[in-house]
Amino acid sequence: MTLQGYIDSAIAPRADRWDCEERIPRQVLSDLAGLGVLGAHVSIAQGGGGRPVVEWGEALEAVGEASMSLLSVLTIHAMSSYALARWGEAEAQQEWLPSLTSGAKLGGFCLTEPTIGCDAKSVTTRLEEAGDSWRVTGTKRWTSAAELVDVFLVFGQTDQGPTAVLVPRETPGVTVTPISGVLGFRGARACELTFKDVVVPKRWTIGPQGMGFSYVASSTLDVGRFCIACGSTGLIRACVRASVDYARQRKQFGVPLSEHQLIQALIADMTTSYKAANALWRQAAKAREELLPSSIMETTTAKYFASTAASRAANDAVQIHGANGCGPDYPVQRYFRDARITELIEGSNQMQQVMIAQDALNAFATRRRR
Amino acid sequence: MTQSDARSKVRAFLEKFIRDQDFEDGDNVFALGLVNSLMAMQLVLFLEKEFGVKFTNQDLNLKNFRSVDAMVELLGARGIFAAA
Numbered sequence: 141m142t143l144q145g146y147i148d149s150a151i152a153p154r155a156d157r158w159d160c161e162e163r164i165p166r167q168v169l170s171d172l173a174g175l176g177v178l179g180a181h182v183s184i185a186q187g188g189g190g191r192p193v194v195e196w197g198e199a200l201e202a203v204g205e206a207s208m209s210l211l212s213v214l215t216i217h218a219m220s221s222y223a224l225a226r227w228g229e230a231e232a233q234q235e236w237l238p239s240l241t242s243g244a245k246l247g248g249f250c251l252t253e254p255t256i257g258c259d260a261k262s263v264t265t266r267l268e269e270a271g272d273s274w275r276v277t278g279t280k281r282w283t284s285a286a287e288l289v290d291v292f293l294v295f296g297q298t299d300q301g302p303t304a305v306l307v308p309r310e311t312p313g314v315t316v317t318p319i320s321g322v323l324g325f326r327g328a329r330a331c332e333l334t335f336k337d338v339v340v341p342k343r344w345t346i347g348p349q350g351m352g353f354s355y356v357a358s359s360t361l362d363v364g365r366f367c368i369a370c371g372s373t374g375l376i377r378a379c380v381r382a383s384v385d386y387a388r389q390r391k392q393f394g395v396p397l398s399e400h401q402l403i404q405a406l407i408a409d410m411t412t413s414y415k416a417a418n419a420l421w422r423q424a425a426k427a428r429e430e431l432l433p434s435s436i437m438e439t440t441t442a443k444y445f446a447s448t449a450a451s452r453a454a455n456d457a458v459q460i461h462g463a464n465g466c467g468p469d470y471p472v473q474r475y476f477r478d479a480r481i482t483e484l485i486e487g488s489n490q491m492q493q494v495m496i497a498q499d500a501l502n503a504f505a506t507r508r509r510r
Numbered sequence: 511m512t513q514s515d516a517r518s519k520v521r522a523f524l525e526k527f528i529r530d531q532d533f534e535d536g537d538n539v540f541a542l543g544l545v546n547s548l549m550a551m552q553l554v555l556f557l558e559k560e561f562g563v564k565f566t567n568q569d570l571n572l573k574n575f576r577s578v579d580a581m582v583e584l585l586g587a588r589g590i591f592a593a594a
Contacts, residue, residue: 348570
């Protein structure tokens with residue numbers, strides 16, 4: 141079966157139910173692993189699929205169109221497995237990477253805390269040295285799909301600064317508490333995690349000690365932003381499809397909504413947004429494929445645009461559906477709730493704006509060096 | 511690849527981000543506030559791509575990336591310069 145065939149038969153028809161039940165069956169991740177989605181971004185040399193970035197992006201967009209909850213699970217898995225593949229020492233890679241790239245195990249991402257969001261380098265979770273181990277103590281919040289995850293990439297403070305380490309969910313001292321009733325991404329139920337004297341070996345440290353923010357979090361969030369850019373583009377496409385279908389069949393004043401020009405204006409705007417978002421993530425994918433330094437800003441721009449446009453498109457899709465758009469019979473209310481989350485995660489859109497502006501203030505400045 | 515070639519390339523890359531201020535090869539561009547927090551990753555991507563090296567975690571101390579001189583020294587330690 142192709143990925144699109146699986147999405148059409150097993151994901152899209154169930155996405156609303158997962159949203160209501162606040163859970164995604166683990167089997168879905170296993171099925172996607174069988175289709176090569178979970179290891180696509182890791183090189184063949186490291187046991188992954190080594191797929192071209194643009195091909196991976198197309199898969200993410202297709203999943204995002206059907207279920208942003210599922211897309212978010214793929215995102216945290218990609219972030220944690222990327223971090224291990226890029227920054228992990230050989231021993232940690234040998235222990236964890238095969239099961240993550242095959243999809244036998246699912247990776248998660250633990251950065252946000254009850255009092256720490258965008259100011260990631262100020263995390264308060266402690267990593268204290270205990271011989272050849274770290275003793276992890278602290279609380280993480282809004283951790284996506286933690287009940288499904290097998291191993292978390294956890295960021296904490298050491299005497300040398302922020303540092304990342306792998307922590308399996310089943311380690312004694314780890315407590316996972318689900319948070320119900322979140323606005324969006326409900327299928328990937330967010331959780332609060334507490335770590336109480338959790339002991340993990342130092343060989344599971346990811347990246348240089350003290351460089352957990354500058355390199356590990358920074359590059360991992362960059363991967364996450366690429367996933368969200370692609371997924372949000374899929375969400376815009378879902379809004380266009382739902383709106384077109386509804387506008388063509390729903391009649392008011394004796395004619396289909398699609399014949400009302402103000403409805404056409406909304407459809408025109410979301411269609412334009414879809415094409416622009418798609419072009420931006422493809423531009424980012426090309427830069428990522430070539431490992432260009434510009435890939436970071438291309439990705440940031442793509443994420444900022446796609447998530448903002450997804451919110452606007454979902455808002456318009458609900459508007460086109462009227463009261464029906466607010467009820468359970470149409471998916472646009474889920475799109476609306478999910479779209480809002482895309483503007484907050486992997487760095488809020490205000491953080492993206494700051495980065496884009498700082499880059500522009502250099503890139504577009506008239507050179508005045510003496 | 512000579513040390514001088516490498517120095518020119520590293521400097522040219524930094525100048526894309528520091529357009530209206532002078533800086534010396536020994537200046538700490540992080541301490542002077544000339545670049546933002548994304549620069550660490552961009553420098554790693556640039557140096558690995560441009561010079562065909564793969565840095566280890568031990569190489570990634572920010573001290574190795576804080577100035578043109580430091581980056582040229584790091585590249586030299588990774589043996590990318592042809593013997594004179």
